[in-house]
Amino acid sequence: MTAPHDVRPPGEAAGGRLRRWYRQSLVGHPVGRDFRQLWIGDTIGQVGTQVGTIALPLLAVSVLGAGEWEMGLLATSENLAFLLVGLPAGAWVDRMRKRHVLVWGDVVRGVALLSLPAAWLLGVLSFPLVLAVAVVMGVATVFFDVAYQSYLPSLVPSSRISEGNARLQVSHSAAQVAGPGLGGGLVGLVGAPLVLLADAVSFLGSVVFTLRIRHREEPPPREGRRPLHVEIGEGLGFVLRQPLLRRIVATTALSNFASNIGGALLVLYVVRDLGLSEAQLGLVLSVGAIGGLVGAVASGAVMRLLGEGRTIALVIVPASGAAALVPLAAGRDTVVAFALLAVSMAVYGFGVVVYNVAQVSFRQRLCPAPLLGRMNASVRFIVWGVTPIGAFVGGVVGAQAGILTALWLGVALELVAVLPVLLSPLLRMRDLPRGLDAHAAAP
Template identity: 50%
Template sequence: MTPPSLFRHRNFMLLFGADTISQVGTQISMLALPLVAVLALGASEFETGLLVAAETVAFLLVGLPAGVWVDRMRRRRILITADLVRAALLASVPITWWLGALTLPHLYGVALGMGLATVFFDIAYQSYLPSLVGRDQLVDGNAKLEIVRSAAGVAGPGAGGGLIQVLTAPVAVLADAVSFLGSALFLWRIDAAEQTPDPAERRGLLKEIGEGLRFVATHRILRMIAASTATANFTGGMLAAVEMIFLTRVLGLSPGAIGLLFSAAALGGLTGAAIVGTVVRRAGTARIIWLSILATGPFMLLVPLSGPGWGTSLFAIGMFMHGVGVVLYNVSQVSFRQSVTPEHMLGRMNATMRFVVWGTLPLGGLAGGVLGELFGARTTLWISVALGLLAVVPLLLSPLRTMRDLPAPQEVGA
């Protein structure tokens, strides 16, 4: 029997609405914070790399214990608290700018605090969805939420670039602060029953962290997905450290033009989200995980080939195809992770995966900042995209290479 559409599912639609509001604002801040550093504070390549690292180092600092805490607490409450914290942090940027007190250390502090809140939000969010919609609708739910993220990515950077150009980058950050308040309001209205975990079942922080690590490390598919994603994110951190420098100082683009380029990348994600159901059915649930990277990864070689004028189209094409591949990959592998993990282990599984795959982002950001200082932005982009092509290797060395479809949950083991 076909389950009812999630668009008729009240609580999912509230989550959908919260995600929509938050994602649009986040896209604005993704442009605004680095541009505040580069344009308002004159940050160098290395200083911009530190900002990228500060945004993501929280996954290394608290990623594993956060998974235990998410499994011990009501997840909706964690989501709301994280949204409120992020709203307050972002609001401090325009306030200090208006007072003439904005500094790079303040931006680093905001980025670090945002990262800490995001760790808890992301782990709780991916752990909350299965109980909200049921595991038979995970692919559909993840695909719809990816459409939100990608659609916001299409509209957000273009709107954000124009907003930054008119109002300046620090003021544009305020839009994201407001968006997190709106997201918290939608989450507060969700009325799905959520059982509070029994405190008597707690076995100690380190022991529970170890259970999450072992679950991923001994799983024949999850560990290869972790290795592949970690490689891709490390090289993505390298790229993020220098791309604003490249676009503003090498290509000479305005914030509005940069916003349009990022919209092209997000349009690729929207395309991927729209076709993921059809592609998965035709290619297979296992095959699409590695095929999505293998087919779209080489297009990223167009990014460092970009130049002024018409040459910016190469950047747009490369990022568009990258967006398609990332969404196809993420919807497939995240849905699989959620489906094979027991309810009581979801927080720790997601935390372990996030610790590994997002923990490489700050390392990549630092590496990109150092390489940018030594060799320049364009050379660093070449190194980043070349290394990024290796992300598919762990998947091709895994059982996925010979499988068309992923096995049923009860068939998957160590």
């Protein structure tokens, strides 16, 4: 008896489904080639970055003997650029080809990092040099990140921006899972300076794939440009005039300020006070990052279940509460401390990633294309500009009152940070506006 024509032979079923999924997916879309290059390049850079994220503070602690004040100063230097050049960066990026900004951002970061292992090999490594590299890295990251978020909407269809952000977030979360554990283990084996060498190479590897992007955008003509302060004001004004966006920015900024109070001291607290090794610290961060990976994969399902608005309002609440497990690990044995830290970071990572996918996709859809760079720079200026202040506060409080006091202060402010979105119309909104006209008519 002949099988019906719509039933595939067993050997072809799985392959056929896989081919159909690929054709229908973002990477299989005709415009998906350029997105793939961006995605692969970013994945390479993210793995190296996560390896280096643990190596740089460990370099300060283990090689240079940094204490609470120095660690606060290092974290301040890493994020200072968001406060200093965050606003004009958006106007400058809107005047440039964003692909060029991405390439040069990676090149500058790679070369800056190379100077640290070189100085160590020559015997001239110093804490001021580490701070200088942190500042340069921060400036390059500001421009890269603004260009990155503003470039994505030109590489994927508008209806699939959330999908693109989710895929990029999967890579970021996967790198967070693998990178810190690998970095901590490598620091234990070969030392922090040589691990930073791998981080530098990853940035240069990212450049190769970014250069393969075929999409070319023409910057606005010079004759149409207005004074820089006028263009900066347009981006900042757009953010401040949108009531829902104001709430989201307020919560994100307060949360970043709070998390950096304790985050500046985390490596010192875990290695010195809790007694975990570099490899154990890396493993804690990797285990915790699994929550972020699950959040990236599940973000679409969560938004379909709760709705976009309620997702933004609700998922950040348990994430902020989980921060309390970090200071609660003090005085515990190594196994319990390890478990508390891992659970805290997993819950925090899940909530923050789902929150970010939802709110970044919302603001990318809401904003007109010519304003994207300035809008993203304005948001990042507000939400990341507070991070060096938080890190500085963490260093001062830690040096004067102890690390535990600084950690509990961060926890208290994390809980306050959820109020702008929790006590807002977002809690009653399933679907968020798709553009300015719809936004004006929204409740």
